Amino acid sequence: MQTQDGIIAEQSGIPKQNYLTNGTTLKSWLLTKDHKRIAIMYLITVSLFFMAGGIYASAIRLELLTPPSDLLESGTYNKVFTQHGILMIFFFLIPSIPAVLGNFLLPIMIGAKDLALPRINLLSLYIYWIGGALTVWALLQGGVDTGWTFYTPYSTTFSNTYVMAVGLGIFINGFSSILTGLNFIVTVHTMRAPGMTWFRLPLFVWAQYATSLVMILGTPVIAITILLLAIERFAQVGIFDPSIGGDPILFQHLFWFYSHPAVYIMILPGMGVISELISNFSRKKIFGYEFIAFSSIAIAVFGFLVWGHHMFVSGQSIYAGLVFSFLTMVVAVPSAIKMFNWTATMYKGSILFETPMLYAIGFLGLFLIGGLTGLFLGSMGLVVHLTDTYFVVAHFHYVMVGGQVIAYLGGIHYWWPKMTGRMYSEFWGKISAMLVFIGFNLTFFPQFILGYLGMPRRYASYPEEMQVLNIFSTAGASVLGVGLIMPVVYLTQSLIAGKPAGDNPWMFPGLEWRTSSPPPTENFEVTPVVTWEAYEFSDENGLDIDEARRRQAVTTV
Amino acid sequence: MASHAENGKFHYHEPGLQHQFEDMGQQEESVSIGMWVFLVQEIMFFGGLFTAYLVFRSRFPLAFAEGSNHLDAFWGGLNTLVLIVSSLTMALTVYYAQRGNRNMQVIMILLTMAFGATFLGVKVIEYTDKYNSGLIPVTGWNKRANEAQPAVEERAGAVMPWETAVAAAESGSEKKKPYINPHGEFQWNYGRHVYDYAIEKEKSGKPYLTESERVGYFSNGVFDPNKYRDKIRIFYFIYFVMTGLHALHMIVGLGLMAWLLFVAWRGDFSALYYAPVEMSGLYWHFVDIVWIFLFPLLYLLGRHFLH
Amino acid sequence: MSDNHNEGHIGYPGYLGVFAVLVAGTLLTYWSSFLDLDAIFPGANTLLALLIAFTKMTCVMLFFMHVYWSPKLIWLSAIASFFWLAIMFAYTMQDYVTRGTGVF
């Protein structure tokens, strides 16, 4: 083995010069303009927020183990689920894939030296930190209990918690994602390497582009809405408060104008990652490239036309409800197209079952259920019974966790060798992927039934006859928790003890696999010239498969 | 805004080509696209406010007209002209930058800044007037224009029309307690001319009040000054937030100009490298456009009621 | 932008012309706001004011902001932003205009 290790080492060791070794002082990190370092800093922060949100989540599940509100009294419970929502949505789900994977990979995938506006990229990180710090400060001061939706007039007039501070934090954080989106759009337009035409872009880039559009067009609206909320709260003006002439439904319109598209900000990048995983690990060109690419754009555009389906019972007009319901049904189609294309991609492939592929297959199942239950909630007759019940909770956790988080984990595992140059333990990777899948279903599937039984959201105490299902759910949550903690351990361990991954461990054709791992500071020694289509596995993609086979043979003797 | 300043800065700190770009063309293209995308998000940012304006004006046109009639259209118009001139000088700055004419650049930038400052000065005058007439919709920020207006009022809660005599009496007595006026000592004692005008029109037969107004200005069938005042107060809230945010953009713009002035004075810009001037120009013109809409919407609409 | 270093403008007279249009527009909208155009049809004042505002905006964007000489992408982003604004207005108002108001 020694000799073989030696062989691997010399054939594919960690290159001496890479973006990690280029400057080691704290200053070299905090003032870096390198998109890869910024991505790493995002990765660390985002993970911290994810853990914080996870702790709140476990508190919720423990409280719901028993019908009465005994573990947490209802006031505390309200704060807990509110802060779970705020941290997870605004500080984990929205930034995670774009700011971490997108930041790291988008320039490499299109063969650029860096993002178009590196300083703005750094600025967005700092804005994210400031917003996050402000929010965390507010949570430590005593938190907020309005629900992450900040519905008026409760949030403006009745809640006596730190609404304004948290709102300000979200307001600031919004500009971080605006700047990231701006940067991506510019980069994709101007920074593509020679030969990298629009239809040679990896689908991950298409997805990021669509996401950026939503960020640019939607986020400013939530910013101004939160601003109005804060002003109203301290000036008691009441454009949202009916007791002085305002209209709470207006707040819901403005809020959901962003917050529904925000759901696509969260899921679209996930879809991009899955397209990468499925296609590559099937060693096969993706099925219907154009359709997947355009369905991303279609989702981004149509996503802006359906926000009213959050307000079917909130007092909006019947006519408006009909229109929104119709458009909601329409927006289901692009997602279906993606789903079918992914499935078809596996046909006649040569499928490799590494951890990322397990996550991808898990995504297919969970997102399928998430999407279909979305239809339940888009059809008005049913939604009157289902809104504000646990059915909704289960649905969006299937889309957000089962979709976005699974895709994020898959992406992290997939590109981990590229980011760090080291390979994690495949065995533990597979175990945790399984655990996450099982635990997740056990946690959230019972909640569909609970929802149809009518258990309302945001309840600290619930009728006895619903306890059995809640116990299932809590049990599943504990499994899920274990599954989510494991990667933290073995990925960290791989940093020290992981064996060098080599530049292209799986012999994939994407540009990111054609530079050393970890990549050098400007990504490529020479600007690449792209002559092959996306996911080109045939021989004209310029990869030396035979050499790779020989190396494999040596290592696996 | 922040990103804009950033946008300009990075040319300044390392003039010429950035490391990540192949050539100057690519760099300028990126910067201009970036600027435009930024303007798009600015438009959506103000868009939220315009939506609020749209909703409430379509529901309570009279109250809005009442409020806007109290604004001074002269100052507003003057400010519009001032901004337009500053836009012209800004455009000329770019024009001279393209010609690499340093001196005229500096002069034009100075003029632009002067007009921008004038605009803000006029805004100060207007805000002061609102303060003195007690029209700031923020609790405790108002000079008491007339002491007659009590900050503490007796106000009965809304009595549901269906409620029986007993219930009505109770819910009345239950709610009728002195409390700090939630209208935030906002004072509207400047009559209700537009309302009377509308009532006149109504007498002539054709319905003039919108459906929302029929319920929004009256309680139990009689005109309720409190409710009317609330709607006017909403107008002033929107007025202050919109013009306030706009003024904020002006201030950022002025900062930008100051920096631009410095660089131009140093003569860094040339016929080949003037992107920062152009970008700042885009921003300045955008702020101008916002005002082009704010002026009629806030100052003019509904003026004809009284003239 | 990169390809039009020196024709990205309409020259001195051009600028002054645009400026004249803007000033005229301002005076016109100011003057017209005192006429009771609603006598013609309800909302005529609003309509006129907005028409003038749009004209002024178009002038500024096309000539002062050089959109006229800019690549398609700039046109696209400019139009798209107003399109999305229209979405926000239209879909919010469709609720309000079709909703029976019960405000008391």
Next chain:
Amino acid sequence: MQTDSSWVPILPEQASTLAWHVDALYVYLILISVAFTIPIVVAVFAFAIKYREREKFANGAEIHGSMVLEAGWSFLPFVISMTIFLGGAIVYYNQVTPPDDAMQVYVVGKQWMWKVQHETGQREINELHVPVGRRVKLTMTTEDVLHDFSVPAFRTKADVVPGRYTYLWFEPTKPGKYHLFCAEYCGLNHSGMGGYVYVMEQRDFDNWLAGSVSGQTPIEQGRDLFENKLGCASCHAGGPAQRGAKLENIYGKDIKLVGGQAVTVNDEYIRNSILNPGAQIVEGFQPIMPTFKGQVTEEQLLALVAYIKSLSGVTTPATGGTTTTTGTTNGNTGQTNSIGTQGSNPNAPSSNTANTQPNR
């Protein structure tokens, strides 16, 4: 839901005429979901096994896509989603258009209780009594924040918006006791805001309207009022959200009031605190208790006083003490009763039974 025999309930009870519409839609969607899920899952696993990697780095087949397939699976979901939309729209239309002949009930939401008033003047809290087989239309609003009147057994729900009326209608089909929830988050005691909808036979309903209570001792009756009917327990029975004074072992003792002076807890004081809570607030509590004047009849008052006394171990049924005060509030109670009977006679179709019942 109570009567559901299975240890894990799957569907809530169907207790309204619209319930089966919703359930039918639900089943239809479940079928569609299954019809989509099975093929995809089967395909994924089949491919995963059949086409797993045989030789290291062997490439998959060269397939770029198929226009026909794409068109097909774009069109099919669209058609299906349209059927879902139509189905949903039809059911929704029935749910949101109340019939004209419906019986009116008025509901006011308030942190954190539902105040219900019948056209006949009856008022209840956190409860709604409705006759079976009658169409009921709720006209709802709220005094403070958004609430949501939700009755899963009726498969219906509507937000309650301050400053506006919203409407809800249903036609109960099965007598019973069904959960009533507040489904729109409304603050601290959100999960405590709710109670039960009682669907009764017309005859029982008329009795209930006429205000007669079946034979219980005053203390039992008082406990019933205290814990269920008036919901006093939600504030006064301890528990996490303790907003009202504890009532155990206070009878006959002196308690300090806000503002310093003390008062002895006797029938008089208890009675005043129920009818006019703001007057004498116990030290350390907020004046948040709503008045129950007009909601409790004289005999209910007696029963409540008796029950609260029993909490302190005093079990003599409430007499005396109140007699002095009945005069003061006679007018009031007289009004409520008279309104109740006046209202119910033209209202209830079988009013003659209603009149014969009370002395049962």
